[in-house]
Amino acid sequence: MITASDLELRAGSRILLAGANLRVQPGDRIGLVGRNGAGKTTSMRVLAGEGEPYGGRVTSNAPIGYLPQDPREGDLSVTAKDRVLSARGLDELLRKLEKVQLRMAEVLDGPENDKAVREYGRLEERFSSLGGYAAESEAARICTNLGLPERVLHQQMRTLSGGQRRRVELARILFAASDGGSQSATTLLIDEPTNHLDADSITWLRGFLKSHEGGLVVISHDTDLLADVVNKVWFLDATRGEVDQYNMDWKRYLEARATDEKRRRRERANAEKKASALHAQAAKMGAKATKAVAAKNMARRADELLAGLEPERQADRVAKIRFPTPAPCGRTPLTAENLSKAYGSLEVFTGVDLAIDRGTKVVVLGLNGAGKTTLLRMLAGTETSDSGEVVAGHGLRTGYFAQEHDTLDMSASVWENIRHASPDSPEQQLRTVLGTFMFSGEQLEQPAGTLSGGERTRLAMAGLVSSAANVLLLDEPTNNLDPASREQVLDALRRFEGAVVLVTHDPGAVEALEPDKVIVLPDGTEDHWSAEYLELVQLA
Structure with a gap:
């Protein structure tokens, strides 16, 4: 159970929440909702014990499984399988068992052999108490349902895409929560869990969360998931800085x-x-x-x-996004020849050629791990290829949106980030751009690392708008956006006169873009767009 007493949260001097008393008990499945920037992600971090409240107190007497919006870094040399198994300490036990087995296989004298046998017995007993090999099968089942096949589980975390890492983290906390002995005691705090999941995985996740016996708090823009799972709703009212608690399902x-x-x-x-x-x-x-x-x-x-009146509620604002006329460029501003990438013995793709013509709209498809994000990073110049080259055409000016907001300096302020994105733009012009993306006043001095996922997306988009790029490289640009902001982003892309290279799991984003071409990885096949490819978007 988690209890928050007289909780106060702030972003800079802005009060997000004041005097809140919250409780998460076993059986509670709570949807935490509110407009972008209201403080949902901040609240979740504090409840998880990974952030300090400005005032009040948070206590917990049960294990917590926390999934933040952005993947955790940690040890990237471990395999995905070991990362998942580490939720119950099984990864370390398996390594110790293997070491003792090797010792037992050696020619040892009587006392040494007896010592190894006794140690192996103790480890095996501990391994069995944690679920043993049945737990390994359970972990594999969860991973499969989240779109992580066996081949991915044996890869090191550093070789995985951001989306795959996030699914590994989700699998890890669900594996911990599925332990029969501790399931009822585990409280799950999950922030946008459906990001990077295909339709089948989302359906499976809903079933898992509905059957979870411990507490649950979920932030999600997927209203179907909320309608299917939650039995309570916390509405974080940004106008009043309060949480309205409703002990009822989503429809009611x-x-x-x-x-x-x-x-x-x-x-x-x-x-x-x-x-x-x-x-x-x-x-x-x-x-x-x-x-x-x-x-x-x-x-x-x-x-x-x-x-005595409550502050008058203003209609939830959305960013009024309009990309400016792109900088002039040649007929084919961006080409790539014979690109390849491998991580050790794992070949991601090889021999990829492409040509991005002025104003062309391109969608990059491929199964998870096929190298879509890697290709965009190469085109953006933030990652090198093992062979081949990226060639900049006349007047090329790229704008890169990274799915994990890698282009933002999390320690720098909102203003410092926009200034870095467009150092030659007049100050008033940049302030105007930020204003259209709902950043103003003291919020300009707020560190980007304290922004919510939706706010970071808006800040990154503001940087693209201020850059006057003629080729946009977009990796999952609609993640973490509320429905109204998502529509604004898609409408702006539809109207953009420059070229766009898009990676997304969002079929609506692809339809809004009205693409001309598709590139399918890992083969690098280039084809004219047709509706038949739409079925591959959520599978990708």
Whole structure:
């Protein structure tokens, strides 16, 4: 169970949450919702014990499985399988068992052999108590359902794409939670768990979460998942800095929320009407000396009515994204010849050729691990190929959006990041761009590392807009965006006059782009786009 008492959270001087009392108990499946930037991710980090609250206290008396939006770094030399098994300490036990087996296979004298046999027995007993080889099978089953096949499990973490690493982390916490002895005690805190998952994996995940006996708090823009899984909803109200708690499922929450908003608007209108009448009456009476005291009392009562009102809710804002006219360039601003990449003995792709013509819209497809992100990094110049070369054509100006926001300096402020993205742009122009992406005032001084996933996406997009790029390289640009912001991004891409190379699991993003070409990895096959390829997008 997790308990938060009198919790206060801040982003810089901005109050995200004040005086909140929250509790997560076994059987609670809570959807944490609110607009982008309201503080959902910050709240989740603090509940997980990975962030300190500005005020209040968070306590937990049970294991916690936490999935942040961005993959954890950790030891990238371990295999994906060992990373998953480490959730129960099985990876280390297996290594010790293998070492003792090798010792036992050696020619040892009696005492040494007896010592090794006893040690092996102790380790095997411990291994069995943690689920043993059945637990290994359980881990493999979870990984398979999350789109991580056997070949990927034997790869080192450093060779995996960002999406694969994130699925490994998700598999790891689900494996820990599926331990029959501790399942009811484990609290899962998961932030956007469906990112990088295909349709079948999402369906399986819903079933897993619904059957989870421990506590659960989930942040997700996938309303189908929320409707299918949650039995409680916490609405983080950015206007009031409070959490409204609804002990009901998603459908009934939506109805109750609409009723509450309607009631608040009615109460405010009534209070304002009454205060206006009191002020008017006080003004009339104030002209007479005999009624001056009564007039002051009326005016004070009117002011008290207005002071007691909750802040007026503004409609949730969305970024008004418009890409500027791209910088002039040649007919084919970007080409690549005979590109290949391997990590040790693992060949990712080889012999890839491509040509990106001015204004062309291209989608890169391929199964997870086929090298889509790696190819974009090569085109952006942030990763080198083992062979071949990327050739910049006349006037090429690229804008790169990394799925893990690698282009942002997390220790630098919002303003420093936009200035770095476009060092030659006038200051007022950059402030205007940031304003359209809903960054202003003190938030410009906020470190990028403290932003939510949706806010980081908006900041990275602001950098692209300010760069006047003529070739956009976009890796999962719609992840972490609320529906309204997602539509704005897709509409801006649809209108963009330059070239776009897109990697995505989002079929809606592909349809909005109206692509001209498709490149299928790892073979590097180039083809004209047709609707038949749309089926491959979520599988990719």
